[in-house]
Amino acid sequence: MSTAATLAGTEQFCTFWVDDLFFGVAVDEVQEVLRHQPMTPVPKAHDAVRGLINLRGQIVTAVDLRVRLGLPARPADRLPMNVIVRSGGEVVSFLVDDIGDVIDTGEQSGVVPESAPSNMPATVSAVVQGVRPLPDAILLVLDVDRALDLPQRDADTTTGGTP
């Protein structure tokens, strides 16, 4: 899948929903997508860190995008899905509500990349690289590295999505 994204004129996103937001992550950053996995909670960790997953022997941190984006908590009866991404030499899982298709927004698709609208909540826009207005939805392109940079809670550094 990583080669597909680098082909000239293509731009493929693995898409998913978080609450009512439609997100996409470049396919070459996504390792795999998994159903809900048993998690081991990490006491005292950032709220967005929901636990650790055993991914074939590798310990993967699960970051709940709802918490990360400051969205309302997921209803208790809905189990999150895992979007496993690679970032900074590590493998991390995003907990999302639902998985969508892989979408190509390359040259042929006629989709024009735009930057995030200025009226988006700061918690969301801080981790969005740009948007792709699709015919039936607006795709928010997630900046994986920034989304995984969790604001320090305890330390006296100022909070905010970006370093």
Next chain:
Amino acid sequence: MDEDAEIIAEFLVESHENLDQLDRDLVELEQQPGSRELLSSIFRTIHTIKGTSGFLAFGRLEQLTHVGETLLSRLRDGEREMTLDVAESLLRMVDTVRSLLGAIERTGSDADPSIDVAPVVAEIDRLLAGEPAPAPVEAAPAEEPPAAKAPAKKAPAKKAPAKKAAAKKAAPAESATRAADDTTALPDVSPGGEVVVPSAPQPETAPAPAPVRAEGTEQPASAEEEPTERRTVVDASVRVDVDLLDNLVQLVGELVLTRNQILQRTGGGEDVELIRASQRLDLVASELQESVMQTRMQPIGQVWSKMPRVVRDLSHQLGREVELSMEGHETELDRSLLEAIKDPLTHLVRNSLDHGIEPPDVREAAGKARKGTLLLRAFHESGQVVVEITDDGKGIDPEKIAAVAVERGVVTREQVARMDSRDVLGLIFRPGFSTAAEVTNVSGRGVGMDVVRTNIERIGGSVDVQSEPGRGTTCRVRIPLTLAIIPALVVGEGGERYAIPQANLVELVRIDGDDLDRQVERLDGAPVLRLRGRLLPLVHLASALGGTEPAGDALTVVVLQSDDVRFGLCVSEVHDTQEIVVKPIGRQLKNLPMYAGATIMGDGRVALILDVPGITQALDIGASAVDAADARADSDPDATALLVLEVAGGRRAALPLAAVARLEEFPAERVERSGTAEVVQYRDGLLPLVRLAPAIGLADTASTSRTDGQVSVVVHEVAEGGQHHAVGIVIDRVVDVVETVAVRSEVGSRAGVIGSAVVQDKVTDLVDLDVVIARSGVVA
């Protein structure tokens, strides 16, 4: 011998690799003759081979590489220019080195007469002497014999320590002479094989290898055999990237977990074939795991091989006579650990020589053999590698250590008074400590033992010292077998499991029923356990993890030690001890010091590994009182640790914590009278008691303030004339230990009270313990 063979095999593999590099470097060097970088690289390679061959007593190889090295060093230093014939002779040297390595591989020695070193040596010597390079063909025979003989004969004589090599040297010297003589006979033979690079433009260099072939019929055969035989050694071992091995270890760990799951499922099944297959899987997976772990293991002998030299040099330098013996060469441990312990072990050996073993005369005077012995011993013990460094030197005198430690401000006199001799010896690992009267280049800078300890603890190991003054010292270093797999205690809290590295585990204590009330007290809300007369701060794992402290009628305490901090971690459940595979956790969790990583349990679930030093840091555990005083004294020089007490039914008093040896409780009926004094039987002796309240002019309520019929006693030790007297100070109860800058006021100053201060918002009498004791007259 086996070990030698192993070292030689390693040497060969390494050298072959180096030679390939060397060929490339030399060829490149011809393109850019001035490249110091290339020259240095070539020089290093040859130097390495020379060094090792000297060590392994390959005299001819050493002789050859020695001249080569000399030539290279001239080139490197710009004393000589790189010319065609310099390059030629260097290449020829490399080829001859390769042939010699081949011979070593076949026969185990470099004495194979079919390979001739002398001509190459002679040629390089000539180049070094600065003679005009390519001599005319007819001049060669006249010139070469003496040149060839000289180095060939000189060399073996020089290498006297190489015992076996000396004897075998005769042959090469002879053949060298003959080789040179034959030169005229075979002027234009083009050399073949891989012994020497063909070089048509310089006929005088060609003859050298030629006699090799002319000498005997078996030579061509052996030359042909050589490649295949070499392959056996070179191919028998493969260099593998350590990352790849790590990856394998991980995959095998995963396989083992999967096997566990399959075994669980098939356990109750009916399918005989499946059961059989899973049993086979079980077996194969176990063996695979073992083999893969084995790939990372290397014998400690690798580190020890350097010790004889270290000991020899140092004993010369220090004027000691030392016999070094080593046991357990074959003890294996993880490669990365081997690297990590190299320096600490060398340091400990140096220390033994410098501080341990006495000069011969001193030893003789003390009735010992002039020659000291130093024993290095390695062995496996309960999943750890133990390395002991034992000398029969003068030992370490705890009193001297204590005196130096006090003098250097490492600890206070009061703290020392309360230490047992093992703790005192442990002081040598404190930063800034050194007993050496003067700084030598061997030791005495006062950094060293603490670095040794830090380095060893970094890899999860520990080090301790035992010593018998006059008899000797033993340093014992314990190292985990591998970094990746450690033994751990698995505990349960809040439905999750946590692994605690066994390296930090001291003991498990379970307290229930009446003991719970009696042994666990609260100092200002913080629970403290009385464990064998010492106060152990308690932390509930649940509250450490941000939850609420569970209530219960029993307490399971995991006593943990990290550096100097000892504390008790209360857990809900204790599962079992098991070997766990340590796995890293993501950077989102890196700011949590209480976790060292995570591991995967048998059922596939993730469990966090607790980091004991991290927990003490995160929770700011005041350590055991004594150590807290040490640590904090540094931060605020005016602050003192005070033990706050309650006397006379609610009045507060404070003692310097440094004056407190222990806190004890006795049933009131155990207080007996001896003459006019109250005493209690304590530790095979009598502990005189002083009631604090009357001694400082207050009403004594010590016996009535407590409903459980116990008497609280602060044990204070008075050092007098080298002897320790203990005195028990009877109080109502202990309130707290505080670290504070007490602003003393003269208010309330009276006999036994130096004044008062506000401690924790309450007026507190500052007790002058010396006066109190002196007034009581219990210590004459």
